[in-house]
Amino acid sequence: MKKILITGSNGLLGQKLCEKLLSKNYFVIATSRGQDRINFSHPNYTFVVLDITNFDQLKNAFEKHLPDVIINTAAMTNVDACELNPYDCLMQNTKSVEMMVTILESLQTTEYTPHFIHLSTDFIFDGTKKMLTEDDLPNPLSVYANSKLESEKIIQRSSLKKWAIVRTILVYGVAKDMSRTNIVLWVKNSLEQNKTISIVTDQYRTPTLAEDLADGCILIAENEATGIFNIGGKDFMSIYELACKVADFFHLDKTLIKPSLSTEIQQPAKRPPVTGLDISKAQKILGYNPHSFEEGLAIVAKQLAHKN
Numbered sequence: 390m391k392k393i394l395i396t397g398s399n400g401l402l403g404q405k406l407c408e409k410l411l412s413k414n415y416f417v418i419a420t421s422r423g424q425d426r427i428n429f430s431h432p433n434y435t436f437v438v439l440d441i442t443n444f445d446q447l448k449n450a451f452e453k454h455l456p457d458v459i460i461n462t463a464a465m466t467n468v469d470a471c472e473l474n475p476y477d478c479l480m481q482n483t484k485s486v487e488m489m490v491t492i493l494e495s496l497q498t499t500e501y502t503p504h505f506i507h508l509s510t511d512f513i514f515d516g517t518k519k520m521l522t523e524d525d526l527p528n529p530l531s532v533y534a535n536s537k538l539e540s541e542k543i544i545q546r547s548s549l550k551k552w553a554i555v556r557t558i559l560v561y562g563v564a565k566d567m568s569r570t571n572i573v574l575w576v577k578n579s580l581e582q583n584k585t586i587s588i589v590t591d592q593y594r595t596p597t598l599a600e601d602l603a604d605g606c607i608l609i610a611e612n613e614a615t616g617i618f619n620i621g622g623k624d625f626m627s628i629y630e631l632a633c634k635v636a637d638f639f640h641l642d643k644t645l646i647k648p649s650l651s652t653e654i655q656q657p658a659k660r661p662p663v664t665g666l667d668i669s670k671a672q673k674i675l676g677y678n679p680h681s682f683e684e685g686l687a688i689v690a691k692q693l694a695h696k697n
């Protein structure tokens with residue numbers, strides 16, 4: 390049975406991966422800083438406390454379990470917090486990856502070739518080109534973006550025989566006890582509470598359902614695919630359009646959504662105006678087939694109904 394170690398198992402993607410991998414009969418080593426918030430009771434599931442900035446904890450976990458695949462979802466994901474705390478961001482998003490790579494390089498032999506799958510972002514680009522391919526040239530605009538690009542370079546320069554970088558974009562979905570919300574849930578909750586929200590009309594993305602992202606990562610693991618893969622949604626829209634679609638889908642008051650420009654919203658970190666990921670490589674090589682945004686909203690609605 391293949392052993393897959395997940396970092397950041399308490400996070401949105403981490404939770405989806407654990408759930409899907411267990412249903413596919415993998416042995417899952419879920420790791421998070423702090424306690425297990427998903428608590429699966431399953432014979433193929435084990436939980437390890439692991440702070441990815443702690444070299445000894447990383448080394449112990451990797452040496453003890455010798456996972457066939459490591460999916461590194463853990464990161465400091467709040468872009469504005471990264472801008473305000475660049476040291477923490479560097480430690481969690483770049484140094485941690487350097488440590489993982491160093492440990493895996495030292496464990497790698499002819500018999501043991503771990504597959505290291507690392508999560509990156511559309512934010513490594515400057516937002517001047519719509520629908521980016523894996524070959525487009527990055528130009529990060531923020532501390533977060535830079536930390537992720539540096540982590541990519543560490544992996545690309547490494548002597549690891551099997552690595553993949555998964556670039557994803559604006560992830561949404563439902564998970565247990567989440568430490569962060571996401572755009573879809575935030576818009577829905579705000580409108581339900583009759584709050585007026587300012588939403589940018591000049592930023593464009595291809596939003597990604599967390600389940601689709603997990604499927605993309607699993608396809609990479611199953612195909613032992615290497616290199617860079619864009620794993621995102623298939624619908625391109627502005628954040629304003631996205632918010633309106635959420636309002637329409639959940640029958641909420643769209644007039645509470647105020648169209649704004651990025652320059653009118655005070656945010657510490659600069660965002661790339663237009664991104665969007667071209668997913669044709671993943672579709673062709675992996676058979677990746679994400680849901681439409683409306684289908685994704687229907688899945689979110691169903692999960693929220695089960696939760697309440």
Ligand SMILES: NC(=O)c1ccc[n+]([C@@H]2O[C@H](COP(=O)([O-])OP(=O)(O)OC[C@H]3O[C@@H](n4cnc5c(N)ncnc54)[C@H](OP(=O)(O)O)[C@@H]3O)[C@@H](O)[C@H]2O)c1
Pocket residue numbers: 396397398399400401402403421422423439440441442461462463464465466481508509510511557558559560561568569
């Ligand atoms: N969400 C997006 O829109 C988006 C877009 C592009 C790329 N990505 C990338 O995709 C990956 C997954 O994102 P996500 O949406 O699942 O993010 P998430 O829900 O914020 O999950 C990230 C997890 O990382 C954990 N973490 C942070 N620092 C850690 C540390 N030092 N040691 C161990 N765990 C740590 C967090 O732990 P706590 O729960 O304890 O805080 C959290 O559970 C990330 O690498 C992110 O950069 C995400």
